[in-house]
Amino acid sequence: MRQGIASLMVPGGSFQNRVEQVGQMSGCPYVRECGLPAGLEGLSKSMAAAYQQAYCQSECQQCARYRAGVELGWQYVPESLLPIEMERAERIIEAIKLKWAKS
Ligand code: SF4
16 A cells, blocks of 8 residues: 655654644644633633643644634634634624625
């Protein structure tokens, strides 16, 4: 079977798998852009800490803020959007993209 050069260069798996593993180990790459880890208005310190543990330091790809920020750009992510609000993030993405398509 023919393998891509990336999988040959990385022991133990493909380049993509390695990138994903490293990303999960080091946490969310958008801490600075996002704002949540520094504290969003109206979010208690204990809730911010819980979100950081659940998303920022581990499952950032499952975060609604991550999804919207990557898809649209951080200027379109409402401060009030919580990591658990994926359906809301999808509605925001859809609305903004529709607006872009009309302009
Ligand atoms: S809240 Fe989401 S986008 Fe923001 S730093 Fe945490 S994981 Fe990343």
